[in-house]
Amino acid sequence: MKKRRVVVTGSGLICPLGSSSGELMEKLHGNASSVVSQPEWNHPPYGLATTLSSPVAYFDLSEIPRKTRRTMSRVSGLAVKATNQALRASGISEDLVRSLSTGISYGSTMGGTSAIREYYAISREQDSLASGVRSTTFPQIMSHTCAANLAIHFQIPGRVVASCTACAASTQSIGFGYESIVHGYADRMIVGGAEELEPAVVAVFDVLSATSSKFNDSPENGSRPFSRDRDGIVVGEGAGTLILEEREQALARGANILAEIRGYFTNNDACHMTNPSVQGLESVMSGALNNAGLKPEDICYINAHGTGTPAGDEAEARAISRLFGTKTPVSSLKGHFGHLMGACGVIESVACINMLNSGLIVGTKNIDPIDPACGPLMHVRSEDKKSLEGDYIIKNSFAFGGINACLIFGRGY
Amino acid sequence: MNSTELNQRVDGIFVSLFELEQSQLSGDKNLFSDLGLDSLDTIDLVISFHKEFGIKPPNDELQHIQTLSDVYALVEKYHKNREQVLDH
Numbered sequence A: 001m002k003k004r005r006v007v008v009t010g011s012g013l014i015c016p017l018g019s020s021s022g023e024l025m026e027k028l029h030g031n032a033s034s035v036v037s038q039p040e041w042n043h044p045p046y047g048l049a050t051t052l053s054s055p056v057a058y059f060d061l062s063e064i065p066r067k068t069r070r071t072m073s074r075v076s077g078l079a080v081k082a083t084n085q086a087l088r089a090s091g092i093s094e095d096l097v098r099s100l101s102t103g104i105s106y107g108s109t110m111g112g113t114s115a116i117r118e119y120y121a122i123s124r125e126q127d128s129l130a131s132g133v134r135s136t137t138f139p140q141i142m143s144h145t146c147a148a149n150l151a152i153h154f155q156i157p158g159r160v161v162a163s164c165t166a167c168a169a170s171t172q173s174i175g176f177g178y179e180s181i182v183h184g185y186a187d188r189m190i191v192g193g194a195e196e197l198e199p200a201v202v203a204v205f206d207v208l209s210a211t212s213s214k215f216n217d218s219p220e221n222g223s224r225p226f227s228r229d230r231d232g233i234v235v236g237e238g239a240g241t242l243i244l245e246e247r248e249q250a251l252a253r254g255a256n257i258l259a260e261i262r263g264y265f266t267n268n269d270a271c272h273m274t275n276p277s278v279q280g281l282e283s284v285m286s287g288a289l290n291n292a293g294l295k296p297e298d299i300c301y302i303n304a305h306g307t308g309t310p311a312g313d314e315a316e317a318r319a320i321s322r323l324f325g326t327k328t329p330v331s332s333l334k335g336h337f338g339h340l341m342g343a344c345g346v347i348e349s350v351a352c353i354n355m356l357n358s359g360l361i362v363g364t365k366n367i368d369p370i371d372p373a374c375g376p377l378m379h380v381r382s383e384d385k386k387s388l389e390g391d392y393i394i395k396n397s398f399a400f401g402g403i404n405a406c407l408i409f410g411r412g413y
Numbered sequence B: 001m002n003s004t005e006l007n008q009r010v011d012g013i014f015v016s017l018f019e020l021e022q023s024q025l026s027g028d029k030n031l032f033s034d035l036g037l038d039s040l041d042t043i044d045l046v047i048s049f050h051k052e053f054g055i056k057p058p059n060d061e062l063q064h065i066q067t068l069s070d071v072y073a074l075v076e077k078y079h080k081n082r083e084q085v086l087d088h
Helices: A021-029 A074-090 A113-126 A137-141 A145-154 A166-182 A199-207 A247-252 A278-292 A310-324 A341-358 B003-018 B039-053 B068-087
Strands: A006-014 A102-107 A188-195 A238-246 A259-268 A299-303 A329-331 A392-399 A403-411
Touching: A006 A021, A006 A074, A006 A166, A006 A247, A006 A341, A021 A341, A074 A113, A074 A145, A074 A188, A074 A238, A102 A145, A102 A166, A113 A137, A113 A199, A137 A145, A145 A188, A166 A188, A166 A238, A166 A259, A166 A341, A166 A392, A166 A403, A188 A341, A238 A247, A238 A341, A259 A278, A259 A341, A278 A310, A278 A392, A278 A403, A299 A310, A299 A341, A310 A392, A341 A392, A341 A403, B003 B039, B003 B068, B039 B068
Parallel strands: A102 A188, A299 A329, A299 A392
Antiparallel strands: A006 A238, A006 A259, A188 A238, A259 A403, A392 A403
């Protein structure tokens, strides 16, 4: 039986560098930064080492009608905004959206983090666990809050799954959507991920000395993937959505095909909760190539996870070097907009698809001086105007828990 | 607190919690078909009664509420009971 092919027919996003893919690409190519400093984070009640973050400046949850908004925290609201944009861009009919063969695969790091903090704050203040609870508290908090709220808001009756695998969440969501269509469990999948900026989550990384704090006074320099001066991540927020469709059906309805998902693989390092494994990272990329039926030399660009942590970047660079050698261009977009956590995989995928179609690579911002330990690789700097010459690109995402996920995108024609 | 004042405070809850206009609120309005509330909203309504008036009407009485007048009556009944208890 012929393998069902999966294409991307729409994308939508809201992120610190823009509220559309066009705006995002303009800012990326213009070498912009969305990283800001909030000096109050150094002081009580925060007490963080970092003051850096990458927030979405303009988003109003009250744009969403009360009846569906009441079960949303910011993370689900951002997901609705991105999905609305993606559905409209895809031109898909309401009948198809509301069909049993349309599903949702949508992730976030761990659900509605601000709602969790609010719940505990009220409960502690009132000295009663029950006092912090409203009827909508759990739907705002739950790990599948984005996926469930999207299903209710857009009235989607098909399969709904949520990957809450931290920084790999949205890449795994895309992968699960891809597999659902390949295996015939769905014909269309709304996939992606979202994240809301919550200081309590920043604190988790801060305690692990995984946040950038050397550049609190020059925020635009704080996120520096693969640089010798990198000192950790800058936490951000946002949401991104892709509309995936079975290729023949998409062609039959005259959809505009942005790209094809050619392969996907996910695995686990199976050795440490937070330390990356070069072997695990190499295996996930190798698995994606096998799934796509491609060889390393077929890949013309690698969009790295590249978060700016000392250990993570070095391990990823070594894994890429072992599998691809030094002739495949590599960059990370986190130098521009920080680490968008549960949304990073999908927003970076939107950028990858745009790079594939424009033929121009966005290089890594703040990479100089390049760390010799993150090589030898063909690193692309943000100042470079390097063209993308080939048909397939790889997108990596890795997460605490040893979770690795890798997608391969191809041209849509 | 007299009935008018109590009803005004109940209306205030409906305006802030359910984002309704004061002009939409009258005693004959059905909570569900006219004002668009559902089962989740009634739970939050009861939580608000506790915060606003310190009352907790029992579930079996709440299940019979249909109109805003029913809500006014229920709040008045339990608020009066509470005041009597406090007076003693």
